[in-house]
Amino acid sequence: MNFLELLSRPELIAAHRGANSLAPENTLSALKKSIGRADFIEIDTQLSKEGIAIIMHDDTLLRTTNVSQLSEFDSKKPYKVSDFIYDELKRLDYGSWFYRDKAQAEPLLTLHDALIFIKKNNLFLNLEIKDISSAFGDKEVVDTVVKEINDTLCSDRVLVSSFRHEYLKLIKTKLHIPTAALVEDAHPKELISYLRELGVDGYCLNDELVHRGSVEMLREEGFFVGVYTVNSAIRSHELFEMGVNFVFSDSLYKDKI
Numbered sequence: 433m434n435f436l437e438l439l440s441r442p443e444l445i446a447a448h449r450g451a452n453s454l455a456p457e458n459t460l461s462a463l464k465k466s467i468g469r470a471d472f473i474e475i476d477t478q479l480s481k482e483g484i485a486i487i488m489h490d491d492t493l494l495r496t497t498n499v500s501q502l503s504e505f506d507s508k509k510p511y512k513v514s515d516f517i518y519d520e521l522k523r524l525d526y527g528s529w530f531y532r533d534k535a536q537a538e539p540l541l542t543l544h545d546a547l548i549f550i551k552k553n554n555l556f557l558n559l560e561i562k563d564i565s566s567a568f569g570d571k572e573v574v575d576t577v578v579k580e581i582n583d584t585l586c587s588d589r590v591l592v593s594s595f596r597h598e599y600l601k602l603i604k605t606k607l608h609i610p611t612a613a614l615v616e617d618a619h620p621k622e623l624i625s626y627l628r629e630l631g632v633d634g635y636c637l638n639d640e641l642v643h644r645g646s647v648e649m650l651r652e653e654g655f656f657v658g659v660y661t662v663n664s665a666i667r668s669h670e671l672f673e674m675g676v677n678f679v680f681s682d683s684l685y686k687d688k689i
């Protein structure tokens with residue numbers, strides 16, 4: 433089964449940033465906790481200063497690492513990820529912010545290691561490429577991600593998405609892989625022609641933007657639809673009933689797949 437075949441199944445749950453209510457988001461522990469609890473896993477990728485793909489959501493390291501406790505990095509405030517080389521990122525702890533009372537260190541997760549894990553465990557991954565266009569050219573970003581997917585032989589089990597739609601258009605020229613455009617505040621004008629021009633297979637939107645009419649139109653036009661972030665079972669059923677293919681959730685886990 434490849435990712436598009438998986439999407440033909442109903443009522444899919446994506447573990448948002450890994451199972452992020454059970455382990456620190458975007459870490460290997462969060463990926464492990466997702467097994468058996470979700471149909472696929474969503475994680476976020478961006479690049480270190482020298483261009484190594486790592487797994488991290490925020491633009492800065494402040495919220496999800498111990499960087500502010502290490503005086504050696506004081507000069508790097510506000511701790512933008514793109515200001516840190518890989519060797520520096522490796523020295524940080526990505527877990528103790530989450531566990532609070534029982535401090536537990538978690539190592540940096542690279543895209544390479546995340547993909548190896550997905551392959552080894554027969555899982556499916558939605559890889560969101562963060563918009564890092566202020567620090568890197570689109571081609572460098574896309575080439576780096578494509579190389580990792582190719583090197584790990586994961587193209588049949590990965591869906592690539594991004595709020596920066598230029599990445600998605602570029603990816604389609606390099607890799608036969610499903611893509612989805614992410615939107616947050618508003619739909620692009622002439623939505624269907626816009627998505628066709630991008631060459632994407634799907635559309636993932638903020639729950640606040642969802643209307644039955646647009647979901648039905650997208651599905652009729654052949655696009656799959658994902659909605660983030662949905663933590664209510666009642667709301668997820670409403671969305672599935674409208675025709676939404678999957679929801680990204682922090683907490684709606686399945687017992688077993």
Ligand code: G3P
Nearest residue numbers: 474476560614636660680
């Ligand atoms: O891809 C869905 C969701 O992950 C997009 O929002 O900010 O959690 O990456 P964010």
Ligand code: MG
Nearest residue numbers: 474475476560
């Ligand atoms: Mg994301």
